[in-house]
Amino acid sequence: MERRAMSGLVEINFDGIVGPSHNYAGLSLGNIASASHRGDPSFPRAAALQGLAKMRGNLARLGVQGFFVPLPRPNTALIERLALDGSEDPALRAAPWSASSMWTANAATVSPAPDTADGRCHLTPANLVTMLHRAQEWPDTKRQLDLAFADRAHFAVHDPVPPTFGDEGAANHMRLCESHGGPGVEVFVYGRPLSERGGGRFPARQHEQASRLVARAHGLDAARCVFIEQNPEAIEAGAFHNDVVAVANERVLFVHERAFANRENAYEAIRAAFPALELVEVPASEVSLAEAIRTYLFNAQLPTLPDGTMALVVPEECRESASVWRYCERLMASNGPIREVIPVDVRQSMANGGGPACLRLRVVCDPARIDPRFLLDEAKAERIERVIAHTWPEQIDPGDIGSEALAQQVVAARDALLDALDLGELA
Template identity: 55%
Template sequence: MTRFREVNFDGLIGPSHNYAGLSHGNLAATLHAGETAYPRQAALQGLGKMRLMLSLGLGQGFFLPHERPNIGWLRALGFSGTDDAVCAQAWAEEPSLLAQAISASPMWAANAATVSPAPDTADGRVHFTPANLSTMAHRSHEWPGTLAQLRRIFADERHFAVHEPVPARFGDEGAANFMRLASPVGERGIEIMVYGEPGGPFPARQSAQASRAIFRSHGVSDALIVQQSPEAIAAGAFHNDVVAVAHENILFAHEQAFADKDALYAAIEARCPDLVVVEVPASEVPLRDAIASYLFNSQLVTLPDGSRALILPIECAETATVKAWIDANVGANGPIHAAHFVDVRESMHNGGGPACLRLRVLLSEEAERAIHPAHLLNDRAADRLEALITAHWPERMAPSDIGLPESWEAMRQARAALIAALEQPL
C-alpha cells in the first residue's frame, strides 16, 4: 500500500519585509501600515515555526524569498538606467510602485499555488498551478518567481505537473482559498475552492472561473466550488483560510464562513461519510475576534501518533473569546487533541498567520524522494538558515528605508548569500 504524508513548504521571510499597507481588505496590513518592521526577527520567527513542525515529526520544506527589488517589473513600467537608477526614479516619481516592487509578500506560501495531490488527479501526479494574484499590484508580479521555484523543487515529471497560472483576467489567490477532505489520507479526496462575489467594501479575490479552470487543468473530477460569505469578506476575511481550514476528515470553520453552509456540509457529507465539522459559533467567537486572532489561519495537522493538533498564532491565546473556545474544545476527548501557540507577530502584523506562511503538499514516499533536497528542512539546515538570517537580514525596515540605496543593496546581498548556500545541500 502506498503511504502518503503531508509536507508543508513555508515561505522563508525575505530581507525586504516591511509594512507598506499594500493589501486593501487585509485589516491587519492596513492597521500596521507605516510602522517599522523587523525583517531579521520576522524570518527567525518563521523559521521557529518550521522548527516546531520538525520537532513534532512533520515534513517541512521551504521556498526562497523572491528577488527584491523586482527591477524587471519596474523596467516594464518605464523606468530605466542602472538597477539603482530604476529604483531611485521610481521612488522619486511613484514611490508606491517601488513599495510594490520591494514587497516581501511571497513569504505567504499559501498564495503560491493550488496543489492537487496524486490520488485526486486523472494522471496520478501531483499538480501545481501558481496563483496569478492579479487583484493586488504588489502580488501580481510574484508568479514568474513562484513558477521557477516550483519547477526547480518539483522537477520530476513522473510525479509532478507544474502548470502556467490562470490568465490574469480571472483572479486566483492559490491554496488560501482551497480545502481538501479525505479519509483515509491516501484515498481520493474532495477538493473545494471558495470564491467571492464582487460588490462588497473589499475585493473578492478568488473567482469561480479560475477555480473551475484549475480543476480542469489538474484533472480533478470530484470538486466543489462554493461561495465565501460576503459578511466574512466585509469583516476582513480576504481569503477563505482566515475563516476555515480542512484536514483529512475535519472541517474547522466559523459559523459565518460560507454563503450557504448547509448546502456545503450536505455536499461534503454525501462524499465523506465520516466528516467531522468543528464549527465555531458566532455567539462564542464573534467574526471580528476570529479574524483579528487568525484562529482559522492555524495549521491543522496529524502527528505521527495519529493525534491532531492546531498550530496557532500567539494572538489566539491573547484573545479572550478565542482562548475560551480553545480551552473548552481542544483536548483528548475531541477531534483536535492539542494546541501549540507560535509567535509570528511580524507576519501577523502584515496580515498573515501560520497557515498563510505554508503551502501543503501531500506526497507519496516515492514522490517525496523526488523533491529537490535543498528545499527540504532538517535540524542542520535550520541551523544554517538561522546563521544566514542573523548575519545578512536587516534588523529593521522603516517606511523611509525602502527608498535608500543601502536598503536595496542589503536585500540583494542577503538573497545572494542564501542562493550561494543552496549551491551546497543544506
C-alpha cells in the same frame, strides 16, 4: 474512475522563508492587519527567525518540513515597467520591494496524485492578479516549483490561470480525505465580484472560474469537487481568503459559523461528496467574526500528529484573546478530533496580515521525489539561521524603501541564502 490510496505519500508543509525586504507598506486592500500597520517600522530579521522557529517546531512534530526561498527583491523589471522615478505614490514605489511571497499558501493550488486522472501531483501557481505587489510573484514562484518538483513522472507544474480570472492559490482551497495518501474531495471557495454582490469595501479575490479551471487542468473528478461561495460578510470583515475563516485536514473541517455564503447548503454539498466529514463549527456567539479575524484562529495549521490525533497551530494572539482561548480550552477538553492547541510567535507576519497557515503550502507526495535542497533538516536550519542573523536587515523604516543602500543589502542577503542552500540557479 476508482481512486486508490497510494503508498509513500505524506503531507509536507512548505513554508516561505521571510525575505530581507519584509516591510509594512500596507499594500493589501481588504487585509485589515496590513492596513493598520502601514508605515510602521518592520523587523525582517526577527520575522524570518520567527518563521524558521515555526518550521523547526513542525519538523520536530511531523518529521518532514519543506521551504521556499524569498523571491528576488527589489524587482528591477517591475521598477522599469512602472517607470518609477521617485515622484510616484509611495505604495507604487513599495510594490517591487514586497516580501509577500513569504505567504506560500498563495503560491499555488495543489492536487495530490490520488485525486488526479494521471496519478501525478498537480500544482498551478496562483496569478494573484488582484494586487500589483502580488501579481509580480508567479514567474519566480513557478521557477521554484519547477525546480523543487522537477520529477515529471510524479509532478505536473502548470502555467497560472489567465489573468482575467483572479486566483489566490491554496488559501481558497481545502482537501478532505480519510488519509493523506488516499483519494480526497477538493473544496474550492470563491467570492463574488463587487459588481455582483452590490458593491462593498473590499474585492473578492478568488474567481469561481479560476477555481473551476484549476480543477479541470488538474484532471479532478467532478463528483469529488465542491465549489462554495465565501460569505460576503466575511470578506467585508477582513477575511480576504477562505483560510482566514476555515481550515481542513483529513476528515475534519474547522470553520467559523459565518465562513460561507449559504452555510447549510455548503455543508450539505461537502457531505454529499465526502460523507465521512467531521464538522467542527465555531459559533459566532462564542467567537465573533471580528475576533476570529483579529486573532487568526482559523489561519492555523491543522496537522495530523504521529499518534493519529490533530493539533491546531495558532498565533500567540489566540492565547491573548479571552474569548478565543476560552474556546480553545473547551475544544481541547471536548474529546473531539483536535486534541492540542499550540500557540506560535509569528507576530511580524501577523502584523502584515498573515498567520501560520498563510506561511505554508501543503503538498501531499513522496518526499523522495522532491529536490532535497527544498527539504529542511536541522543542519540546514542552522545554516539558514546563520545567514538570517548575519545578513537580514534588523529594521526597515518606511523611508528606506527605494534606497540604493537597502537594495544592496537585500540583494546580498538573498544571494548569501542561495549560496548556503546550493540554489544558485535561482539567483
